[in-house]
Structure formats: C-alpha cells, structure tokens
Amino acid sequence: MNTPSTYQQVLFVGPGLRDGSQGQAFAAALRTLRGAAPNERIIDTLHSFDGLWQALQAPRQHLGEQVLVVDLEPASDSAYLDWLRDELARRAAAHPQAPRLWVTASALGRRGLAADAVCAEVARSERHLPCERVAPVAADPGWEHPPAHARHLFLCTGPRCVRRGALARWKTLRRHLLDHHLVETPGGVLLTRTACQFPCNRGPLLTVYPDACWYRIATDDDARRLVDEHLLGNRPVAALLIHPPSGGLPDA
Numbered sequence: 692m693n694t695p696s697t698y699q700q701v702l703f704v705g706p707g708l709r710d711g712s713q714g715q716a717f718a719a720a721l722r723t724l725r726g727a728a729p730n731e732r733i734i735d736t737l738h739s740f741d742g743l744w745q746a747l748q749a750p751r752q753h754l755g756e757q758v759l760v761v762d763l764e765p766a767s768d769s770a771y772l773d774w775l776r777d778e779l780a781r782r783a784a785a786h787p788q789a790p791r792l793w794v795t796a797s798a799l800g801r802r803g804l805a806a807d808a809v810c811a812e813v814a815r816s817e818r819h820l821p822c823e824r825v826a827p828v829a830a831d832p833g834w835e836h837p838p839a840h841a842r843h844l845f846l847c848t849g850p851r852c853v854r855r856g857a858l859a860r861w862k863t864l865r866r867h868l869l870d871h872h873l874v875e876t877p878g879g880v881l882l883t884r885t886a887c888q889f890p891c892n893r894g895p896l897l898t899v900y901p902d903a904c905w906y907r908i909a910t911d912d913d914a915r916r917l918v919d920e921h922l923l924g925n926r927p928v929a930a931l932l933i934h935p936p937s938g939g940l941p942d943a
C-alpha cells in the first residue's frame with residue numbers, strides 16, 4: 692500500500708506531552724520547527740488514550756482523508772506498535788467515516804523527545820505503517836491474562852540506574868532466567884523494567900515481589916547470583932540487599 696504524500700492531520704501522541712517539562716519543551720520546539728500548523732495536534736496519553744480515540748471520532752470532513760499518528764511512547768516496541776495499530780484499525784472499522792490511519796513511531800527511547808527527529812520521522816513516509824489489515828495481535832497470554840509467574844522482578848531502568856549498568860544487568864538477568872526456564876513460567880518470574888524507584892544512589896536497583904526485597908545488582912555476577920540463590924534457592928541474598936525486607940529475612 693502506497694503511503695500518502697501528504698496528511699490532512701498529524702497527531703503527536705505520547706505520555707507527558709501536556710504538562711511535563713519534556714512535553715512543554717517538545718511542544719515549543721515543534722512550534723519553532725513546523726510553525727503553528729492548524730492540522731497538527733499534540734495528545735497526551737499519560738493517563739489514558741481517550742483523547743486519541745475521541746480525536747479520531749471527528750467527522751471525516753474535519754479530519755481529512757489521511758491521518759498520521761506519530762507515536763511518542765518512550766517504551767515503544769514492536770508489540771506495543773502492533774497493539775496500537777490493531778486498536779486504531781478496530782476503531783476505524785467501527786466508524787464508517789473514519790479517515791485512513793497511518794502510524795509511525797519515533798523510537799526515541801531514552802534519548803528523550805527530540806522535535807527535530809520527530810519531524811524527520813513525519814517526512815519519512817516509507818516508514819509509515821497503515822492501520823489496515825494489521826496481523827492479529829496475540830491474545831493469549833500477552834493481552835488478556837497475567838503470564839504465569841511466582842515472583843515479579845522490577846528492574847529499574849531509570850536514568851541513574853542506566854548509567855550504573857542497568858541495561859547490561861537486564862540482558863544478563865534475562866539470559867540467566869531463560870537458561871533456567873524461569874521467564875513467565877509457573878514458579879518463574881515476570882521481569883519488568885521500570886522508571887526510577889528512588890534509591891538511585893544505590894542502583895542498579897532491582898526489587899523482588901512478593902518478597903519485598905530491594906537489591907543492588909552491581910555486576911553480572913550479582914545478577915546470576917540473585918537468580919541462583921533467591922529465585923532458584925528461595926534464599927534472599929543478604930549481601931546484595933540494600934535494606935532488609937520489612938518482614939525480615941526468612942529463616943535459611
């Protein structure tokens with residue numbers, strides 16, 4: 692399907708675009724680069740996507756034939772984009788006057804909201820994806836049910852923990868968990884990356900629930916030790932804890 696040469700509307704969609712400092716700076720930079728374009732809107736999805744869904748309910752004569760949704764979700768990945776395109780496709784199908792929808796993701800990740808990069812993305816029509824005939828998004832277990840797990844691991848990938856090696860720890864942790872068939876299995880773990888958990892100076896930080904253990908995982912050996920001793924051996928690793936769990940350490 693050929694991408695359109697022009698869009699009647701461009702919607703910049705992402706969390707924290709209205710009130711956050713980054714969002715305000717982004718909006719100002721966008722205005723400088725693109726002018727006060729009446730056919731462009733910024734929609735904040737920090738609390739919900741309702742603003743986007745409502746915007747797309749407008750009659751076609753207001754929206755135009757072709758609408759580009761520029762996704763600015765910093766944690767976007769392929770599964771997230773599949774979900775967004777699928778959701779947009781379903782809503783368009785339920786709305787006879789819906790415009791043809793296209794999606795692109797800036798994939799800015801942790802570089803933050805760079806308005807010039809976003810504008811470049813708008814111009815790169817070969818990367819824009821149609822919201823039609825989107826392959827079905829897997830419904831089980833990813834989108835309906837919590838995956839099987841006995842413990843939930845929250846690895847901080849906030850800015851300070853990343854500087855201290857959190858992303859390298861994430862890879863090692865995930866590799867070691869996979870080697871032991873512990874990723875999303877009964878008795879295994881659900882590994883989630885998070886924003887700042889606050890004790891930044893003691894990071895890279897990993898919390899384990901329901902055990903309420905707060906760990907500093909400074910090295911790859913620490914990551915493997917945590918898996919071997921806490922997750923496989925069911926013994927919290929006292930040497931890696933930044934403070935004891937509120938209920939105290941269980942008896943060895």
Ligand code: FES
Nearest residue numbers: 849852887889891
């Ligand atoms: S950045 Fe990790 S705890 Fe703050």
